[in-house]
Amino acid sequence: MINVAICGATGYTGLELIRILLKHPRVKIKALTAKIDKPVKISEVFPELLGTFEMVCSNKLAVNDVLKKGIDVVFLALPHKVSMDYVPRFLDKGKIVIDLSADFRLKDTRIYEKFYGKKHLQKKYLFASAYGLPELCSARIKKAKLIANPGCYPTGSILGIAPLLLKKKADLNDIVIDAKSGVTGAGRKAILPLHFSEVNENIKAYKIGVHQHCPEIEQELSNAAGKKVSILFTPHLVPINRGILTTAYVALKKQAGLSELVGLYKTFYKKAPFVRVYDEGSLPEIKNVTGSNYCDIGIALSPDKKRCVIVTAIDNLLKGASGQAVQNMNIVCGFPEATGLV
Ligand SMILES: NC(=O)c1ccc[n+]([C@@H]2O[C@H](COP(=O)([O-])OP(=O)(O)OC[C@H]3O[C@@H](n4cnc5c(N)ncnc54)[C@H](OP(=O)(O)O)[C@@H]3O)[C@@H](O)[C@H]2O)c1
Structure with a gap:
């Protein structure tokens, strides 16, 4: 079993990650975070989870609390430019990070800065990232600590x-x-x-x-x-x-x-x-x-x-985002690629 955290749990891709990972036989969800001002039960945000999953979602400052929960893999379902600040905090502690944003997809930071309108402040992590399209890049994904999940x-x-x-x-x-x-x-x-x-x-x-x-x-x-x-x-x-x-x-x-x-x-x-x-x-x-x-x-x-x-x-939220992110987790963790996804 591995322990995972989802940052950005109150968004659309966050919900899809929760749905998939709740049924994944090798995964336990240990922490959820979002931008919210104060902690809230995730089932209050998504009533469809009422009675099945009522974990409390912490606010964005809770990265240290997340680390204390023995996390192996962190999913960042955060907006572009926000992920960039989170990645070093988890990678430097030896966690595997799967980032659904675009912050670590483009290898040329000048192009990133032109299209996303923000200076890239984490260049050294960029070169450690693998582009997470399993059908073309699985050899790199297997060895990566940071996976840049593709856009939809x-x-x-x-x-x-x-x-x-x-x-x-x-x-x-x-x-x-x-x-x-x-x-x-x-x-x-x-x-x-x-x-x-x-x-x-x-x-x-x-x-x-x-x-x-x-x-x-x-x-x-x-x-x-x-x-x-x-x-x-x-x-x-x-x-x-x-x-x-x-x-x-x-x-x-x-x-x-x-x-x-x-x-x-x-x-x-x-x-x-x-x-x-x-x-x-x-x-x-x-x-x-x-x-x-x-x-x-x-x-x-x-x-x-x-x-x-x-x-x-x-499906933009599955193969285009959260499903593909779990496919990448399966590859990097050595599970059969389709585990929890069929
Ligand atoms: N939607 C898609 O089809 C799709 C496909 C591929 C990739 N992506 C990428 O995946 C990422 C998430 O997309 P999404 O569609 O799930 O977005 P979303 O529905 O807007 O959700 C964004 C999540 O990030 C949190 N957040 C926003 N600003 C934050 C901040 N400053 N600090 C901490 N948390 C913050 C939000 O929390 P609050 O609810 O508290 O604001 C929410 O949980 C984006 O980078 C997106 O481009 C999306």
């Missing part, structure tokens, strides 16, 4: 495109990604553009080419290609609670057949327990992955067979 849009985008780059099939200058996210992707805080009446019966594109997930996707796709990759990324907000559907258009170096490409993806993800590659003619839908840790992938071709169209679907 990057998870669906990278899993969809990386096989073509690793197998040298893609023209690196022509990659377009169009993604649609449900509203929980922006967290639980109340902000005007996320009010029901703003989102309901509406779909909108935003931050075209300048979204903070662009450099993260480019960083990991460049690692896969072994060369610099540039993308054009357009996110959309759609009126659903959870889920991301991503459609990526990748120009091929030469014409290819659909069965060849589907075969390439099926072989590539043969041993990945949470990636399901669809047969020819079938495409993923958000409702097929909601509530699960799967990333579903479907492949199509343009009529001239020069462009591959990859569609992926994930």
